[in-house]
Amino acid sequence: MSATLANPFAPPSISFGPVLEQKLAGRVTAEPRPASDIPTLVTDAATLKEAALFLRDDPAAAYDLFLDLASVDRSKLPGDLAPKDKTRFQANYILYSTKRNEHLRLRVNLPAKEPAVPSLVGVWPAANWFEREAWDLMGIRFEGHPNLQRLLTHNGFVGHALRKDYDKKQRWLCTEEDLLQTELAAKTDDPADMFETMTLNFGPSHPTTHGTLRVVMRVDGEKIVAAESECGYLHRCFEGMSETHTWVQVVPYTDRLNYCSPMINGNGYVRAVEQMLGVDVPPRAKAARTVLNEFSRIMDHLVCIAANLVDLGALTNFWYAFQPREEIYGLLEACCGARLTSSYARIGGLAKDVPENFVEWSRSLLPTIRDRMADVDGLITKNKIAWNRMRGTGVVSKEHAIAWGFTGPSLRASGVAYDVRKDKPYEMYGDVDFDVPISTDGDNLARYLVRMEEMRQSMRIIEQILARFPKGPINSDDYRVILPPKEMVYNEMEALIYHFKLVFEGVKVPPGEIYSYTEGANGELGYSLVSDGSGFPYRIKVRPPCFPLFAAFEHVIKGGMVSDAVATLGSLNIIAGELDR
Amino acid sequence: MKTPPIAPPLGPGIPSSSGADFLTTKLDIAVQWAQSNSLWPMPFGTACCAIEFMSVVSSHYDLARFGAEVVRFSPRQSDLLIVAGTVVDKLAPVLKKIYDQMPEPKWVISMGVCASTGGFYRAYHVVQGIDEIVPVDVYVAGCPPTPENLIHGIIELQKKIQSGELARHREAKTFVPIRVGVDPDLSIPAYSDGVMAHLQGKKELPEMAETAEGELDAKARAAAGEGRR
Ligand code: SF4
Numbered sequence: 012m013s014a015t016l017a018n019p020f021a022p023p024s025i026s027f028g029p030v031l032e033q034k035l036a037g038r039v040t041a042e043p044r045p046a047s048d049i050p051t052l053v054t055d056a057a058t059l060k061e062a063a064l065f066l067r068d069d070p071a072a073a074y075d076l077f078l079d080l081a082s083v084d085r086s087k088l089p090g091d092l093a094p095k096d097k098t099r100f101q102a103n104y105i106l107y108s109t110k111r112n113e114h115l116r117l118r119v120n121l122p123a124k125e126p127a128v129p130s131l132v133g134v135w136p137a138a139n140w141f142e143r144e145a146w147d148l149m150g151i152r153f154e155g156h157p158n159l160q161r162l163l164t165h166n167g168f169v170g171h172a173l174r175k176d177y178d179k180k181q182r183w184l185c186t187e188e189d190l191l192q193t194e195l196a197a198k199t200d201d202p203a204d205m206f207e208t209m210t211l212n213f214g215p216s217h218p219t220t221h222g223t224l225r226v227v228m229r230v231d232g233e234k235i236v237a238a239e240s241e242c243g244y245l246h247r248c249f250e251g252m253s254e255t256h257t258w259v260q261v262v263p264y265t266d267r268l269n270y271c272s273p274m275i276n277g278n279g280y281v282r283a284v285e286q287m288l289g290v291d292v293p294p295r296a297k298a299a300r301t302v303l304n305e306f307s308r309i310m311d312h313l314v315c316i317a318a319n320l321v322d323l324g325a326l327t328n329f330w331y332a333f334q335p336r337e338e339i340y341g342l343l344e345a346c347c348g349a350r351l352t353s354s355y356a357r358i359g360g361l362a363k364d365v366p367e368n369f370v371e372w373s374r375s376l377l378p379t380i381r382d383r384m385a386d387v388d389g390l391i392t393k394n395k396i397a398w399n400r401m402r403g404t405g406v407v408s409k410e411h412a413i414a415w416g417f418t419g420p421s422l423r424a425s426g427v428a429y430d431v432r433k434d435k436p437y438e439m440y441g442d443v444d445f446d447v448p449i450s451t452d453g454d455n456l457a458r459y460l461v462r463m464e465e466m467r468q469s470m471r472i473i474e475q476i477l478a479r480f481p482k483g484p485i486n487s488d489d490y491r492v493i494l495p496p497k498e499m500v501y502n503e504m505e506a507l508i509y510h511f512k513l514v515f516e517g518v519k520v521p522p523g524e525i526y527s528y529t530e531g532a533n534g535e536l537g538y539s540l541v542s543d544g545s546g547f548p549y550r551i552k553v554r555p556p557c558f559p560l561f562a563a564f565e566h567v568i569k570g571g572m573v574s575d576a577v578a579t580l581g582s583l584n585i586i587a588g589e590l591d592r
Numbered sequence: 593m594k595t596p597p598i599a600p601p602l603g604p605g606i607p608s609s610s611g612a613d614f615l616t617t618k619l620d621i622a623v624q625w626a627q628s629n630s631l632w633p634m635p636f637g638t639a640c641c642a643i644e645f646m647s648v649v650s651s652h653y654d655l656a657r658f659g660a661e662v663v664r665f666s667p668r669q670s671d672l673l674i675v676a677g678t679v680v681d682k683l684a685p686v687l688k689k690i691y692d693q694m695p696e697p698k699w700v701i702s703m704g705v706c707a708s709t710g711g712f713y714r715a716y717h718v719v720q721g722i723d724e725i726v727p728v729d730v731y732v733a734g735c736p737p738t739p740e741n742l743i744h745g746i747i748e749l750q751k752k753i754q755s756g757e758l759a760r761h762r763e764a765k766t767f768v769p770i771r772v773g774v775d776p777d778l779s780i781p782a783y784s785d786g787v788m789a790h791l792q793g794k795k796e797l798p799e800m801a802e803t804a805e806g807e808l809d810a811k812a813r814a815a816a817g818e819g820r821r
Contacts, residue, residue: 164717165682172716181716187685215686216636218665223638223683244683245638248715263712270640314643333650340647351644351736588639 026111027071034065042118047286048525049105049114056128059119063134066106066117074106074115076429077135077416077559080142081105081526081539081552082149086123087175088543092522099123100151104131104138105526105537105554109413109427112434116526121151130156137416140562148173148250163243163591172251173550179251208236211573215244219322219577223587224561226568226576233572238565242558242590249592253551257517258284259358261548266352268553268589271314272307272532274300274343276589277356282437283527283538284358287520290489294439294481296360301439302373302476303346303355305469306339309380311532311584312420312462319459319581320391323400328387335380342372358518359493360486370480377470384466392463401456405567405579408453415566416559419534421583424461425453431530443475455575455582492518517546531556533584555589620756627671627697628753631660631746634670636690639677641704644736653739658746667693672749673726676736678706679719691726699753701745702728705735 031039031052038058042051054062066074083101085094098120106115119128130153131138142153143162150171153159161168165185170177214225223244229237249268253261265280266273278300285292292300317332340350345366347355355362366372391397407417412425422429430447432440448464450457486493490509499506522544528537534556541550560583567583568576635645648655655661664670667690679687691700702722705711708731710720722728729752732745 168717177716179716180714182681182718183716185681185684187689215683216690244680244686245678246680246682246717247639247678247713248717252713252715267640270643314646330651333647334652337647337650337652350647350738351640 027069030069030071031065034069035062038062045523045525047289047527048523049116051116051118053118053120056119056121059117060129060131060134062117063104063131066115067134072108072115073110074108074113075413076107076109076418077104077131077137077141078107078114078418078528078535079103079105079526079537079539079552079554080138080145081550081554082145082151082173083541083550083552084149084173084175088549089545092543094120096120097122100126100149102128102145102151103526103539105539107429107535109429112429114526114528125152126150127152127154129154130159132156135416136414137559137562140558144558147171150174161243162241163246165243172248179248179255207231213573213576219580224580224585224590226565228568228573228576230573233574235568235571235573235576238568238576240561240565242561242587245587245591247588247592249553250551253548255547257546258520258548259518261551262356263352263354265356266354268555268592269311269531269533269536269557269586270351270588271586272311273351273353274303274307274355275311275529275531276536277353278304278438279527279529279531279536280538281356281358282529283525283540284518284520285492286527287523287525287540287542288358288489288492288518290359290487290492292360292487293484295364295483296485296487297438298476298480299361299365299369299485300356301443302473302480303343304438305473306342306373306376308469308532309466310336310339312466315532315581315584316387316459316462319455319578319584320387320397322577322581323397325391325397328390331383331386331390335376335383338376338379342369342376345369345372357486357493359489360484364485370477373473374477377473380466380470384463388463392460398456400574400578401454401459401582402452403454403456404571404575405455405458405582406453407563407567409451411563411566412453415563417534417563418559419531419556420461420465421458421560422534423447423449424457426451431528431535435528437529439476440472443472445469445472455578458582519544519546520548528554531589533557533560533586533589553589553592555592557583557585557590561585561590621754624754624756628750629659630662631658631672631699631750632662632664632670633660633672633674634664634667634690634694635674635676636687637674637676638679638683639706641676641706641736644739645674645676645703645742648739648742653743655743655746658743658750660746667691668695670694671698673698673700674703675700675707675722675726676703678711678713679722679725680717681719682717684719684725687722688725699729699749700726701730701732701742701749703732703742703745704737705733708733711735 035058039052039054039062042053044051066072081103083103084099085101086099100121102119102121104117106117121128128151130142132142140162142156143159145151146153146159147161147163148171164172167185168183208229208231211228211230213228215223224240224242225244226238226240228235249264253264262277262280265276268276313332313336317329320328343353344350347353347362407425409426412422412427417425418429426449428447428449433447445468448461448468450461490506494513495506495509500510520542522542524541526537526539528535535554536556537554539552540548543549564580564583568579635642637645647653649661649663660672671694673691673694675687702708706713707722710718719725730745730749732742734741
């Protein structure tokens with residue numbers, strides 16, 4: 012592996028190296044890395060805050076977007092990979108600079124006993140929930156955090172579930188008292204106000220929460236004075252489960268992250284593993300993945316818009332928007348045999364080749380999508396009632412969107428044109444021509460319009476790829492990672508051995524780590540993978556696009572009406588499966 | 593095999609001299625027939641299965657054909673609870689509360705393997721089947737079940753209601769719902785002994801002591817029934 016290590020300070024990865032040396036000499040060091048991974052800086056808990064402020068504020072660095080906090084428990088790493096300096100935990104902050112289009116990992120190694128770092132909520136507000144999550148699941152303490160409670164599990168939970176010494180099957184009884192203890196319900200800032208405001212519990216079972224989200228609001232009449240949201244009602248332990256399965260067996264779990272667009276999750280995951288393995292997939296697989304990604308994006312946006320409009324009372328649009336989804340499901344079913352949970356992506360290609368008439372079939376879907384979209388468009392886009400409900404409600408300014416860690420359509424609706432497909436093209440996105448729609452209003456209407464336009468752009472991408480859909484093999488011929496074709500297995504000794512090894516041992520990913528990212532329907536979908544060289548993932552951390560969106564929800568709705576909160580929740584498109592994992 | 597059509601199981605008609613015709617039946621049967629054909633579902637949709645549920649109620653599969661399209665989001669207005677999706681420990685008290693809020697008669701369909709058995713999430717925070725919490729009348733397999741499959745489940749439920757089987761079932765108390773968080777005397781195998789003992793007032797909750805390696809204290813873990821499942 013060492014042969015592929017790039018010079019840690021080589022531009023463009025850490026172009027601000029000299030400034031860094033000058034300001035924080037010796038206390039922040041760069042770590043050698045494989046070319047496929049993002050650059051890494053290592054520091055210690057004492058310097059963390061200073062380093063974070065430098066990275067955020069120095070114009071040469073300008074890492075303004077906090078993407079993720081990936082914690083790792085390294086106590087079970089085998090001999091030569093085990094940490095040499097008695098540290099056990101790792102906190103990896105994943106950052107992104109919207110100005111320089113660069114990712115960065117900022118790492119702190121922490122001791123086994125009472126791991127603690129200063130909280131970065133003051134530097135990047137988006138860190139708030141990520142730190143709570145790391146405390147909940149990994150037991151890393153964040154000093155100075157405003158509200159370091161459990162987030163994904165409940166208060167009756169004992170221990171930290173993602174530590175390596177936690178038995179992944181151990182459950183703990185949850186009673187009603189173990190749910191979020193909101194101070195909000197008891198507290199009012201002003202005692203005289205006691206009879207003016209009341210507490211309103213919203214969710215977790217509420218038609219507009221589309222799943223399982225909970226918000227506790229304090230309302231003054233119809234106006235929201237304060238709010239506090241809680242997630243974790245669908246914490247299905249994806250990250251814990253993935254450690255007990257082989258690399259390929261994780262694919263079905265990824266489908267259930269954002270279940271409105273399963274293909275995108277699977278693609279993002281296998282791409283991350285492929286990058287670690289250094290495997291490239293044939294053009295046909297790339298094209299098929301791209302087309303299916305875009306169909307998934309359309310489906311996701313359709314659900315989002317349909318559900319949002321239902322919440323606003325425009326039920327008819329729901330029937331319009333669900334019709335094309337049914338037709339796209341037909342195509343997916345022909346590809347992989349399942350409508351929703353496709354498990355279609357494989358490391359090194361796809362589970363099987365696309366059907367023979369894939370190109371014609373895909374093309375025939377586009378007019379239906381256009382027609383039904385036109386129906387929705389005609390009913391809503393210039394509709395006075397829709398405007399009154401959506402315009403100027405749930406406004407997120409550009410600065411706020413960045414500070415809260417937004418990505419995807421919600422960030423673009425606030426005026427930042429960051430789209431992974433455009434800025435860091437993968438699969439076939441580099442070869443096609445499409446626009447990234449943005450709006451500067453940042454309100455619910457802007458998010459609706461951006462999504463509508465994105466669907467049109469998705470269709471443009473699909474059309475271009477279908478026009479030159481490549482022939483040839485669908486899978487990589489690297490049989491260390493993907494099963495060889497059956498004819499070869501029956502006729503060639505070598506292929507038989509590969510087949511045998513893959514079935515019995517699974518894909519062996521070399522030791523190392525990666526942060527790999529793709530554009531999910533809701534924003535940047537990141538996978539932080541750590542491999543110890545065995546056939547099982549050592550640690551998988553997903554950066555779910557919804558997580559920062561819902562974390563900011565309580566701030567977005569403050570000062571608005573309860574009914575606007577409903578509209579905002581729908582237009583941010585919170586998918587519980589990926590929010591809670 | 594030909595499935596018998598769902599039709600009102602009424603008695604023979606009696607022509608009358610006054611011009612109006614009569615049908616004879618038992619009140620129970622008429623009520624069951626009416627109930628089975630006008631189910632008001634409350635979708636407790638938590639995850640991916642809820643998306644398929646949306647497909648079932650939308651125009652292509654059209655649940656209205658089976659008289660069950662009046663989706664209510666208030667448990668107090670509905671009589672069929674469709675649990676679509678994974679239920680995790682944190683959500684268990686919520687599900688229980690919703691079930692308790694529904695008026696009798698009420699039925700429960702567990703949609704998908706997650707709701708039925710925990711599915712492929714055999715993990716530290718997932719309820720291994722909602723029958724730990726509420727009684728279930730029909731389990732629908734699949735991950736997610738296809739719309740046809742869910743419709744099949746609803747038809748099966750209608751048959752069960754019409755046969756009067758469910759009413760008898762309930763009277764016989766075959767189902768003893770496990771009450772999460774309310775009745776600590778009923779042991780829940782999935783939960784650790786330590787927690788149960790604590791709830792029954794017998795013991796302190798095991799302390800989570802941190803050793804030098806930051807591991808859970810071995811004794812406390814043993815007390816917590818670690819490794820039982
Ligand atoms: S059964 Fe499958 S589709 Fe349904 S909620 Fe569970 S994982 Fe999702």
